[in-house]
Structure formats: structure tokens, C-alpha cells
Amino acid sequence: MKYTIFGESHGPAIGVVLEGVPAGVALDLEAIxxxxxxxxxxxxPTATARKESDLVNIISGFFEGRTTGAPLTMVIxxxxxxxxxxxxxxxxxxxxxGDYAGFIASKGALDYRGGGHFSGRLTAPLVAAGAVARxxxxxxNIWVGAHISAVYGIxxxxxxxxxxxxxxxxxxxxxxxxxxxxxxxxxxxLEAKADQDSVGGAIECxxxxxxxxxxxxxxxxxxEGVFSQYLFxxxxxxxxxxxxxxxxxxxxxxxxxxxxxxxxxxxxxRTNYAxxxxxxxxxxxxxxxTVTMRPTPSIxxxxxxxxxxxxxxxxxxxxxxxxxxxxxxxxPVIEAAAALAACEVLKL
Numbered sequence: 001m002k003y004t005i006f007g008e009s010h011g012p013a014i015g016v017v018l019e020g021v022p023a024g025v026a027l028d029l030e031a032i033x034x035x036x037x038x039x040x041x042x043x044x045p046t047a048t049a050r051k052e053s054d055l056v057n058i059i060s061g062f063f064e065g066r067t068t069g070a071p072l073t074m075v076i077x078x079x080x081x082x083x084x085x086x087x088x089x090x091x092x093x094x095x096x097x098g099d100y101a102g103f104i105a106s107k108g109a110l111d112y113r114g115g116g117h118f119s120g121r122l123t124a125p126l127v128a129a130g131a132v133a134r135x136x137x138x139x140x141n142i143w144v145g146a147h148i149s150a151v152y153g154i155x156x157x158x159x160x161x162x163x164x165x166x167x168x169x170x171x172x173x174x175x176x177x178x179x180x181x182x183x184x185x186x187x188x189x190l191e192a193k194a195d196q197d198s199v200g201g202a203i204e205c206x207x208x209x210x211x212x213x214x215x216x217x218x219x220x221x222x223x224e225g226v227f228s229q230y231l232f233x234x235x236x237x238x239x240x241x242x243x244x245x246x247x248x249x250x251x252x253x254x255x256x257x258x259x260x261x262x263x264x265x266x267x268x269x270r271t272n273y274a275x276x277x278x279x280x281x282x283x284x285x286x287x288x289x290t291v292t293m294r295p296t297p298s299i300x301x302x303x304x305x306x307x308x309x310x311x312x313x314x315x316x317x318x319x320x321x322x323x324x325x326x327x328x329x330x331x332p333v334i335e336a337a338a339a340l341a342a343c344e345v346l347k348l
Contacts, residue, residue: 028135058073149201174186223281
């Protein structure tokens with residue numbers, strides 16, 4: 001399947017066209033909406049005050065409860081927009097946003113309101129597409145789960161060696177394995193919010209049930225490469241690590257290798273430091289990766305920028321409603337991207 005996301009943050013609607021969906025799939029529309037509800041704000045005090053109902057409407061490729069094989073188009077109407085909040089930044093790009101790069105790429109025609117097509121708002125249709133992918137994966141007993149693995153240097157327990165506990169986190173607004181660490185993370189976010197600042201963090205995600213032998217070592221089919229393409233399309237993602245990731249730089253081979261063994265009649269590895277991938281190919285263990293997400297660049301403190309009309313350096317302040325940390329609401333987004341990547345690896 002291939003997806004195309006359309007719309008802008010403050011336009012009439014956003015949505016996604018998902019091509020290659022198999023015909024005859026009885027989609028669970030409530031399950032799709034449930035994934036969107038996980039991403040929407042309002043469930044935790046660490047999120048933005050913006051209200052987003054994110055009600056999804058399928059307008060093509062679905063008839064009498066089943067997919068038709070035609071492109072599946074899902075639309076989400078926008079609401080609770082405060083477009084006037086962004087007039088001041090029309091010609092003054094916000095630091096570390098897509099404003100300046102988008103202004104140049106669009107030849108000055110960028111929809112600047114709320115970040116336009118660059119906005120994190122566009123992750124809602126991505127979640128909708130991922131919710132379809134999750135249902136296809138479930139038919140093959142494959143599931144995707146994730147948790148907040150870090151916020152501002154505060155670390156949750158790792159799921160690298162045992163992703164099973166991630167199954168229980170789907171309904172939690174602040175999905176962590178260690179509640180005590182989760183409360184420390186919350187406090188760090190709220191402190192940054194009080195200071196009109198923001199914090200970054202990380203999400204650990206696992207795809208469980210992928211069989212061994214998928215992928216290839218070369219460009220375009222390498223499993224880590226396929227997943228990375230989907231993950232880096234999520235706003236704010238700045239790093240992707242598989243398995244132990246950067247931690248491998250601090251290990252010896254004896255500490256990093258995954259010994260093989262036979263368990264219940266199948267070949268497995270005793271540990272999973274490689275994150276379920278060897279030579280660009282799945283080895284049958286859970287595919288586990290961590291994404292690092294930058295601090296929300298929309299902060300209330302004064303920042304330096306440039307007036308694109310005059311070329312003069314100016315000081316600016318960003319108004320509006322923003323998440324002091326995007327990580328908690330991004331968990332279902334990363335899961336959605338992983339589900340779509342898994343479908344590509346499986347050639348669904």
C-alpha cells in the first residue's frame with residue numbers, strides 16, 4: 001500500500017488516500033476512530049489546549065462494509081482554528097520549523113497558518129492510514145505497540161527484550177511501562193510548559209510477529225531502510241535506532257551479539273540487540289526501534305529570526321496553542337508509521 005496525505009492545518013479538511021488496499025477487507029471503523037482518539041489532545045494536561053475531534057469519514061474505496069480495491073480516501077474536517085494567531089509569522093519564519101524551507105520551496109506561496117502542510121496536525125490522517133494497516137497485520141497475527149521511552153533524559157523501562165507488556169498500553173494517555181518514571185516525565189513537561197519552553201524525548205516501538213526472511217540487504221528493500229522512510233516522514237523525528245542502536249558504540253561483540261537457540265521448535269535469538277533485523281532482513285524476532293523527537297519548536301519565549309521582506313534580523317514571539325512535548329501524542333503516530341512499513345515489508 002502507498003499513502004498520500006493532503007490538506008493543511010487550517011484548511012477545511014485533511015485526509016489521506018491509501019492505494020493498494022486489498023479488496024474485500026471488512027474494516028472495523030470503530031477501531032480506526034479509536035486510534036485517532038488516542039492521538040487527539042485533551043486526555044492529559046501535558047498536551048495542547050486545542051480541541052480536535054478528528055472524526056474520520058471514508059468517502060471512497062469502501063462499500064457496504066468492505067474495501068473495494070479502489071483508492072481508500074479518508075477525510076477529517078478541521079475545527080477550532082485560530083488562524084489569526086499566525087499572521088505575525090507570515091514573513092518571519094519560526095526557528096526550527098518548516099516555515100523558511102517551505103517558503104522557498106513553494107516560491108512564497110506557502111500556507112503559513114498553523115504550519116500548513118508541515119503541521120503535526122497532518123499526523124491525524126497518517127494514524128487513520130496506519131489503523132487500516134494494523135487490521136491487515138492482525139489477520140496475520142502481527143501487532144504493533146509502543147511507549148514513551150524517554151522525556152528530557154528521564155528513561156522508562158526498556159521493551160527491547162520483551163515487548164509483550166506494550167500490548168496493555170494502547171488505551172493509556174501517557175503510555176509508559178514504569179509509572180513512577182512516567183510521573184517524573186510529566187513533571188518535566190509541565191515545568192517546561194510553565195517556563196513557556198518545551199522538551200524532547202523518544203518512543204520505543206515493536207512490531208511483533210513478522211516472519212524471518214523478509215527484506216534484502218540492498219537499497220529499497222532493506223527492512224531498516226523501509227521503516228526509516230516511514231518514520232522520518234513524521235514531523236519532529238530526528239533519529240531512528242534499531243535494537244540497541246547507538247548503545248552498540250559502547251559495547252563489545254560479546255555484549256552485542258544475539259546467540260541463536262531453539263525455542264518451542266523454532267530458531268530464535270536469546271537476546272535482541274539487533275532489533276530483529278540482520279543483513280537488512282528480518283530474523284523472526286520482534287522488530288524493535290527507537291525514534292528520537294526534538295523539543296517542540298513552538299515556544300513562547302522570544303527568538304531571533306529574519307523578516308523575509310526586508311532581510312532584517314528581528315526578534316519574534318510565537319503565539320497560539322502548542323504541545324510542550326509532542327512525544328505522548330506521537331506514540332500512536334509512530335505505531336501507524338510502523339504498521340504501514342510492516343505492510344510494505346510484507347508486500348501487502
